[in-house]
Amino acid sequence: MARKETKDVARIEPSIMAPFEEIDRLFDEFMRRPFSIFGSLMPRLRAEAEVISPAVDIYEEGDHLVVKAELPGINKEDIDVKITDDYITISGEKKKEEKVEQKDYYRYERSYGSFSRTFTLPVDVDIDKAQAKFENGVLEIRIPKTEEAKTKERKLQIE
Known part of the structure; x- marks a missing residue:
């Protein structure tokens, strides 16, 4: 019986670069999501970082500027709010x-x-005239807009 010659459908050549390509792939993955490794290895650290840097919303509601900060687990006595004409600082x-x-x-x-x-x-x-209240872990600051800010409107010419 004659022996059949087999042909490779796809031939994989061994490569010296294979280990370097894997390192390159891992580096690319890290650069796309640099802190994903911390999320999987240290979930408690990630949860603590979220509490330490609270989520803050700033929006206009009628004649007021409203600032809301989520501060769960923090006591009212441990929060400090400072306002200037240009800035607001929330610390705690x-x-x-x-x-x-x-x-x-x-x-x-x-x-x-x-x-x-x-x-x-x-x-x-x-x-x-700014006011602040703290309820259920949410700090809400209401600051009235000045009369000038209430009426300040400008129509833009579209080019």
Whole structure:
């Protein structure tokens, strides 16, 4: 019986560059999502970073500029708000201790951290009439716009 000659459909040549290509692929993945490795390795660190840098919304509502900041787990006494004619700064400190003791189970966790965020105010405001309230972990600051800011409107010519 005659032996059939087999032909390769696709031939893979060994490459000296193969290990370097894998390193290049890993580097590209890291550059696309640089902190994804921290999210998978240290979820607690990621959760703490979210609390330390609170989400802030700034928007206009009627005659007021409204600033809302999410500050869960932070006491009202640990929050500081400073307003100038151009900027608002929200800063604070988180202090949390949790102790759990059950049969054959002990846990004592502490987390501390401070934050400070400064924003440029988009409109002219009357800082002397600003009000702030803190409820259910949300800080809401209402600052009335000045009369000039309320009426300031400009029609743009479209080219």
